[in-house]
Amino acid sequence: MLLVWRANLFASSMKGHEYLLRHLLGTDHAVTATETPPPARPTEVTWREQAPEGKLDLSVAVDFRMTSTCLFSDVVLPAATWYEKHDLSSTDMHPFVHSFNPAIAPPWETRTDFDVFHTIARDFSRLAAVHLGTRRDVIAAPLAHDTPDELAQPHGRVRDWKAGECEPVPGETMPKLVVVERDYGAVADKLAAIGPLLDTLGTTTKGVTWNPSAEIANLRHSNGVVRHGVAAGRPRLTLDRHFCEAILALSGTTNGELAVAGFEALERRTGVALADLARERAGDRIDFADTQNQPQAVITSPEWSGTESGGRRYSPFTINVERRKPWHTLTGRQHFYLDHDWMLELGEALPAYRPPLVMGRHFGDQGRGDPGRPEITLRYLTPHSKWSIHSEYQENLHMLTLFRGGPVIWLSDADAARVGVADNDWVEAFNRNGVVAARAAVSHRIPPGTCLMYHTIDRHLNVPRTELTGRHGGGDNSLTQLMIKPTHLLGGYAQFSYGFNYYGPTASQRDEVTVLRRRPQEVEF
Known part of the structure; x- marks a missing residue:
């Protein structure tokens, strides 16, 4: 059982949203990835040949907005807003x-x-x-x-x-x-x-x-x-x-x-x-x-x-x-050299530039290769929100009128020209993790080779059905997966020890790629 209060866990917070739909909730999803082959599987856990779908027995949401978490929950309890209760901030x-x-x-x-x-x-x-x-x-x-x-x-x-x-x-x-x-x-x-x-x-x-x-x-x-x-x-x-x-x-x-x-x-x-x-x-x-x-x-x-x-x-x-109060490290000083064995093994004992993972090398070409349908493979980023109120009320009418009225994917003018996309065209971005339907925001400020989709509105608001699946297009996390960096699993030594909400495993959302193409402009909601 999962009880969620005022957190859009199933959408804006969930890296690998489509995997959640498949494995946690057991509902419709857009995952096309195949299971990891035996040589690449972890050896310290039992691998289930048929990954279970629908592990969750009951999902309860408490909210005053119809978020994606509410839409996918079994029970929704209506909550009071800030103006209807006593609380502190x-x-x-x-x-x-x-x-x-x-x-x-x-x-x-x-x-x-x-x-x-x-x-x-x-x-x-x-x-x-x-x-x-x-x-x-x-x-x-x-x-x-x-x-x-x-x-x-x-x-x-x-x-x-x-x-x-x-x-x-x-x-x-x-x-x-x-x-x-x-x-x-x-x-x-x-x-x-x-x-x-x-x-x-x-x-x-x-x-x-x-x-x-x-x-x-x-x-x-x-x-x-x-x-x-x-x-x-x-x-x-x-x-x-x-x-x-x-x-x-x-x-x-x-x-x-x-x-x-x-x-x-x-x-x-x-x-x-x-x-x-x-x-x-x-x-x-x-x-x-x-x-x-x-x-x-x-x-x-x-x-x-x-x-x-x-x-x-x-x-x-x-x-x-x-006041020279010691820092919360083993020596009481700021550390630039980290002498943990794992840090040394992974080459991160000192601050160093780490280029993004080349995901296409691991998973191959994810395009469809349809004749006459130009596609482009881009690095995919999900930055913190733009054109929104901090608590993600982008479906508020005032916020919708500020920019495009729905979700958008930003890409450079050079990349857009390569696949025949004009500003405000409907496009679809897809990879092995899922698919997104959104409008294109074409800008010279976006570096070529990269597209980005800001922490977005829920998938039920001005999101058409996708050409690839026939289902409503997803959100920014439909193209991501849950990847934990090994150095975030350190523990039992100095400042690397676990602290709730301070130091512990967190998901990365920067190392991902997506295929993007223009879709038919007649859309169905």
Whole structure:
């Protein structure tokens, strides 16, 4: 089961979109690639001769837009927008924290994401108490960044215990094995309260730990306490405003006392004077009512690497540079030479230009060779969005009227002339991964040999049926596949150790090619 809230996972975020349609959802797709031949297959996994299709049993989307994720989901739950709920907004790109406040109640059947998750949790807990109860699960936890795990595999010499190169030692030659007890019938109660581990373990950010016991006591007064059940006596999180208050109370960026405490803990580890950066605002405590009054300037905190003290605007790494706070590396300095065995093997121990992969050499000519139909093979790029609002509302009427009214593929005037394409013609781009139907945006600013399709609108908006498949043409990720760079799988050594949303495997979308040709201009939607 997959539950997606406000993320267009099945389109704009999914490298290899057509493979997702085939293997994850088991629906119509435009994949023409053949399976990898035996000599090129990985040897450490079991290869299924007939790759399963439709692995997902249930897909649930929570959104207020009919995205591709909603179209391909089994259940769509209507969500409230920013103007219909209480919430917080803050990033490291600007020095303020804002509140969302409902101008109206969520209309018709819509609910806030907070309400949706708590409702699902209550029903899940009711059923789980009967069917699951309390269970103990063994979790393989990665060797993590900003912890002693960074010393587990010196110099990145990774020995394979499965191949008999060493003994399997959790936390050293393999991931840590952690036993977690889960009371499935208490999920809803635990979701609606602040748990007890904050009292004993404190809160940790980037390897720095401090104890928020005073803040927990304050939240008992501001939010109230749970009276019964597994969370009895703990501060409540039963309302969205309670959660906002907890976030603001437990973050050094909005609680001056915690900012100072965090810097003092960092001082003890580094020997560098830092607490004065936050001391000028040690008495400041931003609560939710403050953010509703007006945007609030955040406090300099060890949670980020920049400083806003003295009225400065945030700029990353200023604390590292100006106060000589060690960088989060093995030596505490910036590294240009990376002495991990894998980096050395792949020739990336020093910064170096890496040309794009020559995908045509691996997969051969992917053109159709139809008589009288000129085709051109181009490098295919999917840059970040253009002509759109940041959150991808390109189907908004105002945005559509700015440029072409639908998806486009940019290509150079020289390449367009080679295949008889004029500006705004309908074209089709295709390769072994899928096919896209879009208009051509011909420009001398695009280098010859390259075409690009910006993070695009969903495939159901002004996208005609393709000539090649008869199905509606795809989006920018219909021509991509999921490729993981090996160096992103490093772990257990220095700054290469895993950090959620910081360091870990990510998909590449730059090494791809596509065949492009002009198509008949009479299109069917």
